[in-house]
Amino acid sequence: MDEEERFDAVVVGAGFAGIYMLHRLREMGLSVRLIEAGDGVGGTWHWNRYPGARVDIESLSYSYSFSSELQQEWSWKENFASRDELKSYAEHVVERFDLARDIRLGLRVVSAVRDDDDSDWVIGTDDGAQVRTTYLVCATGSLSTSNLPDIPGIDEFRGVVHHTARWPDEPVELSGKRVGVIGTGSTGIQVVPVVARQAGHLTVFQRTANFSLPIRNSPMDPEHERSWKERYDEHRAAARQSSGGSSSGILHDFSALSVSAEERERIYEEAWELGGSSVIRAFNDLMTNQAANDTAADFVRRKIHSIVRDPETAEALCPRDHPIGTKRICMDSGYYETFNRDNVTLVDLKRDPIAGAEPDGLRLASGAPHELDVLILATGFDAVTGPLFAMGVVGTDGRELREAWAEGPRAYLGLATSGFPNMFVLTGPGSPSVLANGFTSIEQHVDFVAALVEHARAHGAQRIEATAEAEDEWVRHVDEVASRTLYKSANSWYLGSNIPGRPRVFMLYAGGAGAFRRRCDEVAANGYAGFVVA
Numbered sequence: 001m002d003e004e005e006r007f008d009a010v011v012v013g014a015g016f017a018g019i020y021m022l023h024r025l026r027e028m029g030l031s032v033r034l035i036e037a038g039d040g041v042g043g044t045w046h047w048n049r050y051p052g053a054r055v056d057i058e059s060l061s062y063s064y065s066f067s068s069e070l071q072q073e074w075s076w077k078e079n080f081a082s083r084d085e086l087k088s089y090a091e092h093v094v095e096r097f098d099l100a101r102d103i104r105l106g107l108r109v110v111s112a113v114r115d116d117d118d119s120d121w122v123i124g125t126d127d128g129a130q131v132r133t134t135y136l137v138c139a140t141g142s143l144s145t146s147n148l149p150d151i152p153g154i155d156e157f158r159g160v161v162h163h164t165a166r167w168p169d170e171p172v173e174l175s176g177k178r179v180g181v182i183g184t185g186s187t188g189i190q191v192v193p194v195v196a197r198q199a200g201h202l203t204v205f206q207r208t209a210n211f212s213l214p215i216r217n218s219p220m221d222p223e224h225e226r227s228w229k230e231r232y233d234e235h236r237a238a239a240r241q242s243s244g245g246s247s248s249g250i251l252h253d254f255s256a257l258s259v260s261a262e263e264r265e266r267i268y269e270e271a272w273e274l275g276g277s278s279v280i281r282a283f284n285d286l287m288t289n290q291a292a293n294d295t296a297a298d299f300v301r302r303k304i305h306s307i308v309r310d311p312e313t314a315e316a317l318c319p320r321d322h323p324i325g326t327k328r329i330c331m332d333s334g335y336y337e338t339f340n341r342d343n344v345t346l347v348d349l350k351r352d353p354i355a356g357a358e359p360d361g362l363r364l365a366s367g368a369p370h371e372l373d374v375l376i377l378a379t380g381f382d383a384v385t386g387p388l389f390a391m392g393v394v395g396t397d398g399r400e401l402r403e404a405w406a407e408g409p410r411a412y413l414g415l416a417t418s419g420f421p422n423m424f425v426l427t428g429p430g431s432p433s434v435l436a437n438g439f440t441s442i443e444q445h446v447d448f449v450a451a452l453v454e455h456a457r458a459h460g461a462q463r464i465e466a467t468a469e470a471e472d473e474w475v476r477h478v479d480e481v482a483s484r485t486l487y488k489s490a491n492s493w494y495l496g497s498n499i500p501g502r503p504r505v506f507m508l509y510a511g512g513a514g515a516f517r518r519r520c521d522e523v524a525a526n527g528y529a530g531f532v533v534a
């Protein structure tokens, strides 16, 4: 990269948000450079190549809607696409819209600093080069900075260690090996059944049990695909106005407590058989009413006991410390069944924590050794703010983003922060982000940013900044909306509580994708109220 090249916009991250942002800005006639740390496009789906990686939203919904031709032409092989299929989709979109010429792969942004005149962003990359830009769009993703557990002595371990989000490209030899998996979030729950089929022995190290529902993935039925595609516009319109960003919403628009116990059980059974997230969408008050939520949580705990033969293991797998759905609900293909295999052991770290690593494996606090050849860290991410902090963002008057957000992230509509003019975060803190279908969130945010930039250009303006008042009001609103739900009662990455030292703040907008869109539309209709466009 030549020193001090200049662009109208720099987009950081070639996941689905960055790819679409590049396309939109380029269509508007802006010069754009997209910088991506990975050696390929796809973001989350580029990095997360661990065995079993798969999306938990139906592929026909979890896809771009901006091009009718694209959505009609592309065919999904499975109802819930695998990582490889999503990666191919990202590559296809880049090729189809001729985006590669503006993308630089294998370059990591290490600094993003307002220049002395406070007129440009100066973006530094790990090759030592710098570029200048009017607009900086952070499409860095919510889940891209890995959380590596601090295991004393890990460097002494002679086996192989991989974090799931940094899985190597070449196959990892697991057959016949003694494998350990630490972590039982969505990732651990996907990786465990697949690894169990290959490993000689698999030990699952669980700190906190999680709720998981059967995803019931299957090959795409051509008839289902055809009829969906015939009504694609209706599906997309419904998704945009829905809470979860998909056309599949609440199954029964009444309280779980308004029906008899028998009827409730029948509805949960039906939802369990339907698969995916159906159980937590069975009634309309599961995320807001503790007593209603308890009925769903009890149902799933009974399912766990009915699947897992050893009662002690079954009980250890039953979450008892948070309402169902208040941590990202996991979806699996045979997770609980895996614990009936002879080659699988569950270790409950709540009873006996990891004391440290040794050359041959891990040792627990009780002194119990676990010999391992391969250790898989499914330990999650420094979510939402982690990737932004890692970029070294410094705004007006030399203020670091890390410092400005020390008490928790502050972004108006999840996308702009006062003191950081012309910087936009896509699906950032304070937006529905991953609480809704990622594609619905991404397209809405990208379209909003594109229209805002267009608005500024139409007014001959160069500078867009959120006001501190609008930001304060939004941060309060996000917290108030979360407080009306059960979300804050769980320790989860939604609250940053998986990372030591992070303030416990609910980082996402829990009011739903549709309500968020309507609010953004109102802001635009009111001349982008809350932004100073100068």
Ligand code: NA7
Pocket (backbone or CB within 6 Å): 143, 149, 150, 182, 183, 184, 185, 186, 187, 188, 206, 207, 208, 328, 349, 378, 379, 380, 381, 434, 493, 498
């Ligand atoms: P998650 O959901 O954050 O899960 C991480 C798991 O790793 C969770 O079970 C953690 O236990 C466990 N963990 C983390 N650190 C440790 C240490 N030090 N020791 C033991 N166990 C640990 O990440 P995922 O990758 O599964 O999923 C992230 C999102 O990706 C998911 O929500 C979907 O949106 C897709 P804990 O619960 O903290 O006790």
